[in-house]
Amino acid sequence: MKIVIDDKIPYIRDAVAAITDDAVYMDGSAIKADDVRDADAMIVRTRTRCDERLLGGSRVRFVGTATIGYDHLDTAWLDRAGICWTNCPGCNASSVAQYLRSVLILLARFHGVNLVGTTIGIVGCGHVGTLVCDVALSFGMRVLVCDPPVGASGYVSLETIEREADIITFHVPLTRDGAYPTYHLADEAFFSRLVRRPFIINTSRGAVVDNGALLRAIDDGIVRQAIVDTWEREPHVDLRLLDRVYIGTPHIAGYSADGKANADNMVLDALCRFFGVAAPPVVLPPPLPSGFVYTGDPLQLYNPLDDSRRLKAYPDKFEYLRGNYPLRRETAF
Ligand SMILES: NC(=O)C1=CN([C@@H]2O[C@H](COP(=O)(O)OP(=O)(O)OC[C@H]3O[C@@H](n4cnc5c(N)ncnc54)[C@H](O)[C@@H]3O)[C@@H](O)[C@H]2O)C=CC1
Numbered sequence: 149m150k151i152v153i154d155d156k157i158p159y160i161r162d163a164v165a166a167i168t169d170d171a172v173y174m175d176g177s178a179i180k181a182d183d184v185r186d187a188d189a190m191i192v193r194t195r196t197r198c199d200e201r202l203l204g205g206s207r208v209r210f211v212g213t214a215t216i217g218y219d220h221l222d223t224a225w226l227d228r229a230g231i232c233w234t235n236c237p238g239c240n241a242s243s244v245a246q247y248l249r250s251v252l253i254l255l256a257r258f259h260g261v262n263l264v265g266t267t268i269g270i271v272g273c274g275h276v277g278t279l280v281c282d283v284a285l286s287f288g289m290r291v292l293v294c295d296p297p298v299g300a301s302g303y304v305s306l307e308t309i310e311r312e313a314d315i316i317t318f319h320v321p322l323t324r325d326g327a328y329p330t331y332h333l334a335d336e337a338f339f340s341r342l343v344r345r346p347f348i349i350n351t352s353r354g355a356v357v358d359n360g361a362l363l364r365a366i367d368d369g370i371v372r373q374a375i376v377d378t379w380e381r382e383p384h385v386d387l388r389l390l391d392r393v394y395i396g397t398p399h400i401a402g403y404s405a406d407g408k409a410n411a412d413n414m415v416l417d418a419l420c421r422f423f424g425v426a427a428p429p430v431v432l433p434p435p436l437p438s439g440f441v442y443t444g445d446p447l448q449l450y451n452p453l454d455d456s457r458r459l460k461a462y463p464d465k466f467e468y469l470r471g472n473y474p475l476r477r478e479t480a481f
Pocket residue numbers: 216217218237238240241244271272273274275276277294295296297298319320321322328329330333351352353377378399400401402403
């Protein structure tokens with residue numbers, strides 16, 4: 149079985165070697181139709197657009213993305229073409245929750261935010277949003293959830309969040325169609341309706357927030373501070389916006405080693421089930437260095453300011469910083 153695999157997916161190679169000796173590792177953004185024509189399967193990340201242009205006329209029958217989001221897959225075309233596709237729901241949700249926990253701690257320590265009683269608006273409450281909700285409740289925050297597709301009782305409208313939230317965080321997929329599209333959910337009109345000069349956090353997809361409108365809202369003082377992990381047109385980030393945000397990171401909220409290993413296991417499990425082959429050994433994340441002594445401060449395990457400093461210093465190294473990401477664990481044990 150020939151599998152074409154993104155070469156920036158960590159920890160996966162030994163497990164793949166137990167499945168096939170015909171694995172080809174490539175830069176995900178450079179994979180072309182010629183590279184996959186005679187492949188049976190692909191394992192990709194967000195950097196490979198999987199559509200008719202890439203896969204039409206190929207032998208590929210399975211496409212797995214080792215990510216939660218799958219807006220880079222043309223799922224309608226893949227379905228029509230009879231190509232099985234899968235993402236890894238929830239694989240790195242707790243990594244994004246770790247990012248949010250650390251951001252909230254930083255706001256409390258350095259921006260005078262008393263988390264107890266502060267209102268956080270969570271837009272999108274699936275795998276990630278649910279964990280972020282738990283984090284916020286554990287800090288004693290007042291939590292408002294907006295998720296119209298789910299529409300659970302107690303959920304609120306986006307307008308309520310615009311009116312009442314001190315912190316607004318987005319955890320929706322990027323969608324352009326359907327009843328509740330999220331493309332530019334936070335647009336000029338959204339920012340104009342904000343009442344409490346909130347902090348804005350986007351770790352979902354760049355285009356969920358109109359980046360130009362966000363920059364203007366920061367400049368006009370409508371938004372107190374912004375924390376941005378996902379950007380429109382990344383890796384080519386708007387340098388003015390990067391300069392103005394409190395925290396600007398290169399789309400790494402989900403980059404804990406735990407989340408990456410989960411993704412490897414989920415995508416390989418799906419591939420093995422599809423082709424009816426034996427599952428490989430479980431992928432484990434590497435341990436922290438033996439000298440690491442945990443003091444109990446979550447920022448010691450992960451401080452997003454470290455990633456932000458690196459991106460602000462080297463904005464043109466967006467992809468390099470992602471591809472050469474330091475070891476980050478969610479727990480010390
Ligand atoms: N920055 C990063 O490294 C990462 C980013 N992500 C992004 O975060 C997104 C969320 O991930 P999950 O929670 O796992 O996805 P999920 O699919 O479990 O949950 C998404 C939730 O958003 C809701 N939703 C959809 N449209 C909405 C709208 N217009 N308004 C409000 N809610 C809406 C859905 O009903 C669902 O409950 C992913 O789609 C992905 O794009 C995920 C992992 C890592």
